[in-house]
Amino acid sequence: MMKIYKTELETGVLNSLETIEPNCWIELVQPTLEESKLVCEKTGIDHRLISKVLDESELSRVEVEGEATLIVLNIPYLVDRSRKNKYRTLPLGIIHTNQYIVTVLLKENKLFEDFENGNVREFFTQKKTRFTIQLLLRISQGYLMGLDEMNKDIQRQEHILAKATKNQELIEMLNIEKSLVYFMGGLKYNQATLEKLAKGTIIPFYEEDLELLEDAMIESNQAVEMANIYKEIMSSTTETYASIISNNLNVLMKFLAGITIVFSIPTMIASFMGMNVPLGDFATNPASFFILALISLGLALLIAYWLKKKDML
Numbered sequence: 001m002m003k004i005y006k007t008e009l010e011t012g013v014l015n016s017l018e019t020i021e022p023n024c025w026i027e028l029v030q031p032t033l034e035e036s037k038l039v040c041e042k043t044g045i046d047h048r049l050i051s052k053v054l055d056e057s058e059l060s061r062v063e064v065e066g067e068a069t070l071i072v073l074n075i076p077y078l079v080d081r082s083r084k085n086k087y088r089t090l091p092l093g094i095i096h097t098n099q100y101i102v103t104v105l106l107k108e109n110k111l112f113e114d115f116e117n118g119n120v121r122e123f124f125t126q127k128k129t130r131f132t133i134q135l136l137l138r139i140s141q142g143y144l145m146g147l148d149e150m151n152k153d154i155q156r157q158e159h160i161l162a163k164a165t166k167n168q169e170l171i172e173m174l175n176i177e178k179s180l181v182y183f184m185g186g187l188k189y190n191q192a193t194l195e196k197l198a199k200g201t202i203i204p205f206y207e208e209d210l211e212l213l214e215d216a217m218i219e220s221n222q223a224v225e226m227a228n229i230y231k232e233i234m235s236s237t238t239e240t241y242a243s244i245i246s247n248n249l250n251v252l253m254k255f256l257a258g259i260t261i262v263f264s265i266p267t268m269i270a271s272f273m274g275m276n277v278p279l280g281d282f283a284t285n286p287a288s289f290f291i292l293a294l295i296s297l298g299l300a301l302l303i304a305y306w307l308k309k310k311d312m313l
Contacts, residue, residue, distance in 0.1 A: 002035045003027040005116070007124040014118050014125070022099040025125040027112060029105045043100045044068070053093030053104040060091075060189035062202055069096040069203060071132065073193060074186030075111060075139050076146045087146050087179035089186035092139070094132055096203055101128040103135075111138055129203050133212045136194060140219035143187060147226045150176050154234065158241075173241070177234045184227045191220050258307045265303055266296035 004017040006024040017024060020042040028035060031050070040047045049070045052058060063070045074089040092111070093104035103112070114120050120134060157173055194217060197203065205213065273292060285291075 001029045002031060002039070003029075003116075005125055007126060009124065009126065012122075012124070014116070014123070020100070023126040024100060025131070026100060026102040027105075028102065029108055031104070039102060043097055043102065045095055045097060045100075045102065049095055050093070050102075050104050053091050054106055056090065056106055058091035060186070060193045062193060062196055064202070067097055070094070071096070071193065071197070071203075073136070073139055073190050075109060076142050076183065076186070077107065077109065078146075086175065087150070087182060089182050092135075094135065096128050096132070101125065101131060111135070111142065114138070129205055130209050130212065132197075132203065133209055133216055136190075136197075137212065137216040137219055139190065140216060140223050143183060143223040144219065144226065146179075146183065147223065147230060150179060151230060154230070154237065158237065173234065173238050177231070177238065180227060180231050180234060184224075184231060187220065187224045187227055191224055194220055258304075261307065262300050262304045265300045269296045269299075 004020055004024055004026055005014050006017055006021060007014050020026060020039070026039055026043070028039065028050070031039075031054075036047060036050050039045065039050070044066075045068045046065045049063070049065055049068060052063075052070070053072060058072055060074050061072050063072075071094040073092045073094070075092045077088050077090040079086040079088050090106055090109070092109075093102075095102040095104065105111075115123055115134075123131065123134060125131065153176055154173075157176070198205075198213060198217065269292060
């Protein structure tokens with residue numbers, strides 16, 4: 001899919017175009033071979049720069065090829081919307097040329113919605129450096145939102161794990177931890193790329209963009225710190241609750257063993273009385289059944305009380 005946008009400098013309105021024009025923004029999402037070839041022909045970009053970003057394992061970096069500069073960033077991506085804690089990262093390619101800016105993404109993402117709908121202040125397709133910084137800021141905010149969701153899931157799982165005896169709850173925690181690992185990797189490489197861009201030797205920075213760049217770096221640092229904190233919490237929480245699940249299972253087994261002992265008393269008495277053993281006058285007594293039932297119940301309650309006092313029931 002290919003979309004083309006261009007901002008009117010006089011009004012600041014973002015218009016959708018049918019053809020590629022100078023100072024436009026070309027958005028490629030899962031581009032076909034024909035779309036990639038058309039963009040390369042119109043902009044002079046090497047086709048290899050676009051194809052590299054279509055590799056899902058591509059890491060954040062900067063590459064210069066002729067007059068084109070490729071900036072690869074890792075963005076958060078929700079793999080499975082039907083389940084929580086299924087975050088991964090995807091590479092986003094931002095290609096700068098003298099007259100064009102091209103974004104390349106392997107799968108659809110909500111990252112560009114605010115830009116397309118005109119909800120980003122001072123967004124102009126002609127200002128390629130500012131657009132790149134605004135994307136960096138939005139990516140960091142996307143990581144923070146994802147981390148906030150993970151933190152809510154961690155707290156929710158903690159309440160479940162306190163009473164859990166199955167491994168499913170631990171598996172859910174491991175899913176969160178796996179998402180955190182992907183986030184930490186993406187944030188680490190993004191931060192290195194952002195620091196490299198901040199030097200101003202790769203793409204030119206303007207004085208009016210410095211404050212926005214500082215905001216992007218603060219958001220990125222905050223996301224890195226939060227990811228590290230949540231990762232440490234996850235590691236300690238998982239180990240703790242693995243012990244809790246094991247302990248819960250031991251308590252359950254202890255309870256079942258105690259109940260078995262208590263119920264074995266009436267069974268033993270009933271088995272003994274069922275044998276061919278002469279009991280004299282007791283055997284012909286009409287109240288013998290009730291007497292035996294009371295004796296069995298009394299012994300069972302006595303054993304249960306003793307087990308409870310020893311904390312075995």
